[in-house]
Amino acid sequence: MSQAAQQKAKAKDSKKGKKKKNKKAKLTARNANKFVLYQRSVQEPEADVRFLTRVYKREYSRLPMQLREDFCGTAYLCSEWVRSHPERTAVGLDLDEPTLEWGHEHNIAPLGEDAERVSLLKKDVLEATRPRTDIAVAFNFSYCIFQQRSLMLKYMKAVKRCLSPAGMFVLDIHGGPESLEDMEECTEFSDFTYVWDQGPIDALSNITHRAIHFRFKDGTQMKNAFRYHWRIWGMPELCDLMVEAGYRRVDIYWEGYDKDGEGNGIFRKVKTAENDESWIAYVVGFP
Numbered sequence: 431m432s433q434a435a436q437q438k439a440k441a442k443d444s445k446k447g448k449k450k451k452n453k454k455a456k457l458t459a460r461n462a463n464k465f466v467l468y469q470r471s472v473q474e475p476e477a478d479v480r481f482l483t484r485v486y487k488r489e490y491s492r493l494p495m496q497l498r499e500d501f502c503g504t505a506y507l508c509s510e511w512v513r514s515h516p517e518r519t520a521v522g523l524d525l526d527e528p529t530l531e532w533g534h535e536h537n538i539a540p541l542g543e544d545a546e547r548v549s550l551l552k553k554d555v556l557e558a559t560r561p562r563t564d565i566a567v568a569f570n571f572s573y574c575i576f577q578q579r580s581l582m583l584k585y586m587k588a589v590k591r592c593l594s595p596a597g598m599f600v601l602d603i604h605g606g607p608e609s610l611e612d613m614e615e616c617t618e619f620s621d622f623t624y625v626w627d628q629g630p631i632d633a634l635s636n637i638t639h640r641a642i643h644f645r646f647k648d649g650t651q652m653k654n655a656f657r658y659h660w661r662i663w664g665m666p667e668l669c670d671l672m673v674e675a676g677y678r679r680v681d682i683y684w685e686g687y688d689k690d691g692e693g694n695g696i697f698r699k700v701k702t703a704e705n706d707e708s709w710i711a712y713v714v715g716f717p
């Protein structure tokens with residue numbers, strides 16, 4: 431999960447939490463919805479839209495209009511994308527029907543007429559989509575489900591074929607020594623605790639189990655609300671694969687720090703970076 435997103439969401443959530451303190455204090459494992467908690471814990475689509483727009487405009491001097499959100503889950507980003515501009519369109523791809531249905535009901539249908547500008551497809555991200563889009567994203571490290579190099583390469587090539595010539599493919603990546611550790615990280619929200627659980631990593635393959643649990647103030651918990659079986663990819667591997675897949679240039683955007691040394695959610699293009707304990711970055715490929 432994007433720790434940057436967690437930090438931002440945490441700040442956002444604690445503000446909301448103050449306003450709705452009494453209502454939210456009653457959350458328990460029995461009445462909570464795992465998708466709501468996930469969105470509150472790890473996603474901040476408004477910031478994603480701002481970032482994507484800024485990086486795209488820097489390259490092509492115009493606004494990006496079409497988005498392909500791979501591994502879209504509840505399509506939270508798709509919904510924010512079309513909300514951000516009256517002509518923007520989004521296509522979201524995910525294999526899990528119940529997740530897509532929940533996303534449609536809670537994120538897309540409430541858009542009203544604007545919902546027509548979103549297509550949610552029960553499709554493998556290796557499949558082609560048309561029309562071609564300005565941007566494709568795979569966020570919150572979802573691409574780590576690809577455990578073989580050949581499959582990751584196939585995925586990058588497949589995405590490239592779905593991008594317009596003035597296109598851009600964006601992945602996020604979590605790195606640093608801590609990202610490989612067997613550990614649990616807890617983030618407190620106003621009415622629940624988000625737990626990011628990193629299992630032991632196989633030294634030869636970098637394959638590991640990761641899970642998200644939610645704990646509540648009444649002592650109940652939603653264990654393994656989400657589980658992942660991932661290969662942890664390194665920055666050079668991802669960049670090399672993008673070049674091999676035919677992207678003409680690959681840029682890296684690195685997160686800055688606030689005065690306390692915490693990630694500040696502001697990403698700048700870099701050529702070199704310190705291998706901090708835990709870092710977040712975006713890899714951006716131009717076809």
Ligand SMILES: C[S@@+](CC[C@H](N)C(=O)[O-])C[C@H]1O[C@@H](n2cnc3c(N)ncnc32)[C@H](O)[C@@H]1O
Nearest residue numbers: 501502503523524525526553554555569570572
């Ligand atoms: C971690 S969630 C991503 C949610 C959201 N994109 C985000 O940024 O937080 C991963 C999603 O990928 C979906 N998924 C896994 N393999 C897939 C594949 N090959 N094609 C499409 N979706 C896939 C799962 O169903 C799950 O909803």
